Amino acid sequence: MGQHGFVNWFLDDLAAKAAERERLGLTRRLVARQNEDLLDLAGNDYLGLTNRPEVIFGATSAARTYGGGAGASRLVTGTLPIHDQLEGALAGLLQADSALAFSTGYHANLGAVTALSDADTLIVSDAHVHASLIDAARLSRAQVAVARHNDTADVERILGSRTQPKAMILVESIYSVLGDAAPLVELDEIARRHSSILLIDEAHGLGVAGDHGQGLTASLGLSRAEYVITTVTLSKSLAAQGGAVLGHPAVREQLVNTARPFIYDTGLAPAAAGAALAAISALNRDPSMVARVRANAATLAEACGVEPPAGAVLSIPMPGPREALAAVAVCAEHGIRIGCFRPPSTPDGISRLRITAHAHHTPDEIARATKVLSEITR
Ligand SMILES: Cc1ncc(COP(=O)(O)O)c(C=O)c1O
Structure with missing residues (x-):
């Protein structure tokens, strides 16, 4: 195979792999964060310190x-x-x-x-x-x-x-x-x-x-x-x-x-x-941040019908990757960012919503989140 033939084979192989991922609903895409007004229940800035002066x-x-x-x-x-x-x-x-x-x-x-x-x-x-x-x-x-x-x-x-x-x-x-x-x-x-x-x-x-x-x-x-x-x-x-x-x-x-x-x-x-x-x-x-993140995690867990987590991460099993993505989209429509893990990123092959609690979220923000979360996880 000459260099030209190799390049064609190489690109065809990548395209076939991408098509298979798409067929399985497993394509990952990089999306730059745009709407900073979203309530973030997806990131790992658990104490809300990233933007602190x-x-x-x-x-x-x-x-x-x-x-x-x-x-x-x-x-x-x-x-x-x-x-x-x-x-x-x-x-x-x-x-x-x-x-x-x-x-x-x-x-x-x-x-x-x-x-x-x-x-x-x-x-x-x-x-x-x-x-x-x-x-x-x-x-x-x-x-x-x-x-x-x-x-x-x-x-x-x-x-x-x-x-x-x-x-x-x-x-x-x-x-x-x-x-x-x-x-x-x-x-x-x-x-x-x-x-x-x-x-x-x-x-x-x-x-x-x-x-x-x-x-x-x-x-x-x-x-x-x-x-x-x-x-x-x-x-x-x-x-x-x-x-x-x-x-x-x-x-x-x-x-x-x-x-x-x-x-x-x-x-x-x-x-x-x-x-x-x-x-x-x-x-x-201010070590009280720790108690705040844990309290917010417990409230969010109750809304999702799961046990309070050991830390700040809540994991909600979903029927499949498409349902998980749909739940993420519904939350986004309500101004809330949640994450999801789909195979192969889940250790047990189950698609999951990943919701994270944060110390700096106010009671009003948590109330808004619990309303939407209890609907999508019902
Ligand atoms: C459990 C665990 N260990 C290690 C890492 C890697 O840390 P870093 O993002 O700083 O490379 C992560 C996350 O990214 C993680 O979740």
């Missing part, structure tokens, strides 16, 4: 001080004082002994898993973990076993028959799609019994779990155990961009020296670090 000021003043970017990888010249400040503030908030910032939460998961496991490790991954942990496990060269979702007996069974000298359990504290919490106390016991690392992704727990938003791991007193590693994103409750790995200082040292997504990546942009730092200060000053 002090967070924007944190971003702009960091950019003014340090520039638009870090300019190099952290181990070259890209470590800035604001990275040290951010890592200190994160370790304080999550009650961990050290923190290391990454340029995204995705990188944090890739870095933590690959730097702490190898071909002598068995990774036991919950069936619902985020794509970044799945990719991390694939990259790690470890043997990977998938445990049924939130099934501690399955985790125990897999670890009980392991042949590898090392093990690592991968879970989320609060799951991003179903919004349910991991049984962390039991998992901690299992990790101890089986001499395993327990890696907990707090992407959806930080800012919404624990009495002051410290996340589920810290609120259960697990964050300082040497074998517990916590990862976070700065892009949800902390209203910025970036990620971090938290744990024992020896873990941080290992990551600085061996985590390729840290070493071969430009340091976190100053504006993102500044925004996240300001968000942490706002949360520390």
Whole structure:
């Protein structure tokens, strides 16, 4: 096949794949946000901090001080004082002994898993973990076993028959799609019994779990155990961009020296670090935000006829992808933005509405939302 023939084949192949997605109702489209008047029940800015003046000021003043970017990888010249400040503030908030910032939460998961496991490790991954942990496990060269979702007996069974000298359990504290919490106390016991690392992704727990938003791991007193590693994103409750790995200082040292997504990546942009730092200060000053987001989540859950969620994420199963899209459209007509997940983005193949609660929504806004939600979920 000449180059011309190859290009035709290549484009025909992509067109066939696109047509198949369209036929299944699974085409994804990028749509720039337009109508800022919509009440947002879809985003992950759980504490409503993205547009707060002090967070924007944190971003702009960091950019003014340090520039638009870090300019190099952290181990070259890209470590800035604001990275040290951010890592200190994160370790304080999550009650961990050290923190290391990454340029995204995705990188944090890739870095933590690959730097702490190898071909002598068995990774036991919950069936619902985020794509970044799945990719991390694939990259790690470890043997990977998938445990049924939130099934501690399955985790125990897999670890009980392991042949590898090392093990690592991968879970989320609060799951991003179903919004349910991991049984962390039991998992901690299992990790101890089986001499395993327990890696907990707090992407959806930080800012919404624990009495002051410290996340589920810290609120259960697990964050300082040497074998517990916590990862976070700065892009949800902390209203910025970036990620971090938290744990024992020896873990941080290992990551600085061996985590390729840290070493071969430009340091976190100053504006993102500044925004996240300001968000942490706002949360520390006003921890009542956490109770507000949880109360709004409980009210929205009642309207949808589901149990109150563990964090801010409500998951409503729908008959299929088209019904889910139709519900999103009805909400938009009423000035409300909700999200939906369709296969292949759902861990169980079921199309779901994804509705998120936020701390800053007023009682009037919540009342408007509950009226529409109870209609579309009836
Ligand atoms: C559970 C979970 N982990 C990790 C990530 C990745 O974080 P980031 O968007 O900062 O890359 C996300 C979301 O995006 C997430 O939901």
